[in-house]
Amino acid sequence: MNLDFDLAAEQPKLVQLLLGVVAFCAVVAVLLLALDRAPMRQRARLHAAILLAPALILLAIGLVVPAARTTLLSFMSGDGTAWVGLDNYVWMFTQPEAVTVLRTTLIWVALVPVLVTAVGLLYAVLVDRTRFESLAKSLVFLPMAISFVGAGIIWKFVYAYRPEESDQIGLLNQIVVAFGGTPRQWLLEPPLNTLFLIAVMVWIQAGFATVVLSAAIKGIPAEIVEAARLDGASPVQMFFRVTLPSIRSAVLVVLVTQSIGTLKLFDIVRTMTGGQFDTSVIANEMYNQAFRYGETGKGAALAVFLFVLVTPIVVYQIRQRREAVR
Amino acid sequence: MASIVLNSVDKIYAGGVKAVNGLNLEIRDGEFMVLVGPSGCGKSTALRMIAGLEDISGGEILIGEKVVNHLPPKDRDIAMVFQNYALYPHMTVEENLAFGLKLRKMPKAEISKRVGEAARMLGLEQYLKRKPAALSGGQRQRVAMGRAIVREPQAFLMDEPLSNLDAKLRVSMRASLNTMHERLGVTTVYVTHDQVEAMTLGDRVCVLRDGLLQQVDTPQNLFDNPVNLFVAGFMGSPSMNFVNAELVRGDGGAAVAFAGYKLPVPDATFAEKPGLDQFIGRQVILGIRPSDFEDSVAANGHAGGWVRLPVRAEVTEELGSEINVLFLIDAPPVQHQDTVAAADTGDDEDATLPLVGDKSLWTARVNSRSHVRPGQNIELVVDTHNLHFFDPTSGLSIGHAGARV
Numbered sequence: 001m002n003l004d005f006d007l008a009a010e011q012p013k014l015v016q017l018l019l020g021v022v023a024f025c026a027v028v029a030v031l032l033l034a035l036d037r038a039p040m041r042q043r044a045r046l047h048a049a050i051l052l053a054p055a056l057i058l059l060a061i062g063l064v065v066p067a068a069r070t071t072l073l074s075f076m077s078g079d080g081t082a083w084v085g086l087d088n089y090v091w092m093f094t095q096p097e098a099v100t101v102l103r104t105t106l107i108w109v110a111l112v113p114v115l116v117t118a119v120g121l122l123y124a125v126l127v128d129r130t131r132f133e134s135l136a137k138s139l140v141f142l143p144m145a146i147s148f149v150g151a152g153i154i155w156k157f158v159y160a161y162r163p164e165e166s167d168q169i170g171l172l173n174q175i176v177v178a179f180g181g182t183p184r185q186w187l188l189e190p191p192l193n194t195l196f197l198i199a200v201m202v203w204i205q206a207g208f209a210t211v212v213l214s215a216a217i218k219g220i221p222a223e224i225v226e227a228a229r230l231d232g233a234s235p236v237q238m239f240f241r242v243t244l245p246s247i248r249s250a251v252l253v254v255l256v257t258q259s260i261g262t263l264k265l266f267d268i269v270r271t272m273t274g275g276q277f278d279t280s281v282i283a284n285e286m287y288n289q290a291f292r293y294g295e296t297g298k299g300a301a302l303a304v305f306l307f308v309l310v311t312p313i314v315v316y317q318i319r320q321r322r323e324a325v326r
Numbered sequence: 327m328a329s330i331v332l333n334s335v336d337k338i339y340a341g342g343v344k345a346v347n348g349l350n351l352e353i354r355d356g357e358f359m360v361l362v363g364p365s366g367c368g369k370s371t372a373l374r375m376i377a378g379l380e381d382i383s384g385g386e387i388l389i390g391e392k393v394v395n396h397l398p399p400k401d402r403d404i405a406m407v408f409q410n411y412a413l414y415p416h417m418t419v420e421e422n423l424a425f426g427l428k429l430r431k432m433p434k435a436e437i438s439k440r441v442g443e444a445a446r447m448l449g450l451e452q453y454l455k456r457k458p459a460a461l462s463g464g465q466r467q468r469v470a471m472g473r474a475i476v477r478e479p480q481a482f483l484m485d486e487p488l489s490n491l492d493a494k495l496r497v498s499m500r501a502s503l504n505t506m507h508e509r510l511g512v513t514t515v516y517v518t519h520d521q522v523e524a525m526t527l528g529d530r531v532c533v534l535r536d537g538l539l540q541q542v543d544t545p546q547n548l549f550d551n552p553v554n555l556f557v558a559g560f561m562g563s564p565s566m567n568f569v570n571a572e573l574v575r576g577d578g579g580a581a582v583a584f585a586g587y588k589l590p591v592p593d594a595t596f597a598e599k600p601g602l603d604q605f606i607g608r609q610v611i612l613g614i615r616p617s618d619f620e621d622s623v624a625a626n627g628h629a630g631g632w633v634r635l636p637v638r639a640e641v642t643e644e645l646g647s648e649i650n651v652l653f654l655i656d657a658p659p660v661q662h663q664d665t666v667a668a669a670d671t672g673d674d675e676d677a678t679l680p681l682v683g684d685k686s687l688w689t690a691r692v693n694s695r696s697h698v699r700p701g702q703n704i705e706l707v708v709d710t711h712n713l714h715f716f717d718p719t720s721g722l723s724i725g726h727a728g729a730r731v
Contacts (some may be wrong), residue, residue: 021434118343223412226379232400247417286554 071298088301113258115202120209130156141207150273155200158187190278200268206264209254256317263310282306328357328390328480336384337371345371356511360528363480368537369517377406377483377491390480402444405474409486410576411466413458420454423472445722481513521561533557549578555662555721562618567688571612573605582612585657589710599725613714622705632707639698651690659686662721
């Protein structure tokens, strides 16, 4: 590959770029000039319209149109040629393989946010004001830096299985064998395999929860803690009646972000099991149906359903944030 | 209710800083004791050690004749009021008040009775269902008080509880604190850096400096008979005026000479201050309270025997009923470590004038009938019965009972 940068060869591109910038400026200038002539009363409204237009157009192309098209597709047959009404949705809620996907997703959403928050909170409380706090927090935060795919591959090795006669290369099976047990195919046995996948998600996200909750705990004024001590609170009472209520909003933030993230989860399942053995979740199934099996309609229906699930959580989060700002 | 006794209590922080140094203090049953001193003097640390929020490095603390050194805060039967109120933000006023009682498993009926009583006493009844965020500073402060009251503890500990309030509210809260203490009669330890608060609230006041006890006495005694330069400079506003002077005995009796002035020292003063006569012919530090001055015109007729002191008013601060007259005297400011320490933390309202040519700035508090204006010459009279004399080497008050030790 030729890494030399030949400026002369790039000249046409640069000229184009320059032209683009000039054209952009010209358009903006014309618009602003035109705006200046507009009657005073409408000027503010026009101003807003012009400034918002680019963002709105991008939003429309990237979000609104696909959303509308997906919704339409969800009412059509697999190849997108015929209207099938609610068939895809009926399939989703009645056919065993689809219902299994919904059930697995439900397990994920029920467990991950709670586990992540619980582990993060426990960790944050335990390391709070200890000597090695920052080190401990960095360590637990490290997995956040790994992509879900990377983490999936790492953990696939942890759960790896070899026939009994050969050496176990998976950490978990090695431990089992060391204690005299027989190695198992962890990722092949429902419903436990879903729990093993969930463990990966918790491993990644616990650091995030720890950092957020730890900051919130540090934000509790020392006097309030002291006042509670004088009021006679035991450590357990202190945690449940003073600490936890004081960091309620941070806990909610963690719960909400984790719920959304879990609903949309795809990578871990895709990398580790490919959605087989009853581990598939909505996002993975959507991908499978739409892009692997050519069932665009079913994939779209799953996508719409996922959107419907996420929306209330997002609305709730925005409301909370607005309240917090106020 | 109980007495609180501190027996040579030390507090040494990691790094060797000695915040409290051999503090001996007895707070009597039902007494209102104020700990006062500049910031960093160890008064808050002392209070927090009584509360159990800080470990005690040495010595003993007794509450109600029981050594509490190793008791956790909740078992010391004390209640504390914090500077920033430390209310639980997620609880209503009612829950805030009841929290300590609930944790102690008190019967519901008793809790609501006590909360009701405290709320009535503090005028908080209509706010019981509100959260602290919906209260004003004064109301929050009252809730913090209420939380201490409902516990009916052996002692109240208060750490600068009024310093987050505005000036006017502070004065009225001071009054209600006084009434509250009169009514409940609970032993109270009160920490403040504000000497006015200390004077107005305390049955007795304990002045601390750098972790060392300076003097414990009634407010009036602290004001009239400060044990050393530090206490003299710290208590009273505006601060006491100091000057290096010489004690002489002339034909007309003893006198103290400074900056070209000569004030006669009455014989009564020598009788009151044993040992003062030994300083005749030697240097002393003379202290005069601003309130011991008066305008000779305004004081006409009242101050027959007082000495006249002609000065030029540089600055006047009119306070309505009185005027603070700031004037320069022709002597270098006293640079004793004690006066410097006290002045460091003195009232910020003190005007500072650039001092040129070895002059020091004095303050006289005169009656507002004086009508003196800046730049005018004024003749002050001094009540020579209230002169204070300090040993220039030790800084101790000459002839003070506590200073001779």
